[in-house]
């Protein structure tokens with residue numbers, strides 16, 4: 001239920017009531033009911049404007065309702081939208097070529113949600129383990145990190161370290177080992193002859209924008225190669241220009257065998273995800289090994305092609321890099337140390353971590369919303385800021401002012 005005093009109209013209140021009465025309560029949204037978006041801005045049902053500093057958890061890197069996406073949507077929706085993979089369609093081939101070139105990889109496999117792509121990567125790593133590494137049947141192990149977030153399927157929450165994500169959802173799938181994040185030595189110690197993959201987020205987004213120590217990813221990549229198992233980078237949140245490079249792993253010298261993409265791959269218009277990787281791994285699948293009714297549908301592929309082109313044509317990696325540095329340096333200087341412990345991140349994936357005495361992060365997201373800035377707390381002491389990468393200089397300046405005022409005024413109200 002609405003739990004803050006945003007000036008909601010009866011229209012807005014009614015929408016929230018419908019959610020409350022008829023939906024499962026698996027989210028705790030801010031009481032803002034959005035009806036329209038453009039670029040970095042969104043409007044609620046009462047016409048109030050907000051700056052979107054969440055981008056649907058990094059799924060709208062290209063900005064809301066990008067005109068080129070709208071054009072592709074209309075054009076493709078009028079031609080053909082779904083064929084299944086029982087036949088070819090005239091979008092999936094060009095999409096596969098463009099995506100693999102974009103990633104510098106050899107093959108790709110389309111799915112729909114991020115979690116499905118993670119499931120696919122796990123299946124691929126195991127298949128590779130049995131076929132190529134010759135691990136004994138049913139013995140494959142995948143190493144994952146503490147505080148990981150890879151999605152919400154039963155297999156994935158089975159290797160989550162968050163008790164709430166797992167509670168009452170078992171029994172779970174075996175074959176996963178959890179090691180501390182940011183500690184390459186811990187990875188080394190967890191290796192057995194049955195290790196087939198290391199699944200890792202280059203920055204842990206849901207855990208609160210946890211940036212690992214410099215050199216960590218490169219060292220992990222070296223360990224994977226040395227001990228013959230796959231480096232599987234979950235770039236669903238960090239990829240596609242969010243952190244100031246096309247992919248976050250490119251900040252360091254590493255070469256994942258599998259790259260998991262989702263979120264902004266569909267430009268905020270359509271769910272599409274993918275595993276992109278080497279022929280040595282993706283080439284192992286035979287017809288019937290894996291599939292998805294909607295995976296690779298022509299509407300998704302057409303939209304994704306445009307989404308990728310926008311990232312390149314508008315140099316959104318460069319924008320994320322420049323604006324991200326501004327964001328962190330300005331706020332680090334401006335925010336009172338009594339309230340803010342740290343401002344951290346890469347590119348435009350950033351977080352403000354509060355001092356434990358500062359009160360719950362939710363208070364701050366609410367105060368920001370009152371000033372027209374939409375950001376969301378993740379965990380109880382961190383607020384994530386991840387605006388669309390198309391955010392204008394003026395909008396960024398305005399956001400910095402609002403954030404500075406909120407953190408100077410609230411002080412744990």
Ligand SMILES: *Cc1c(COP(=O)(O)O)cnc(C)c1O
Pocket residue numbers: 057113114115116118149150151152201205206234235236237238262263
């Ligand atoms: C969002 C996210 C997922 C899950 O994607 P869904 O589309 O919600 O299933 C997986 N991994 C990471 C790193 C994510 O941020």
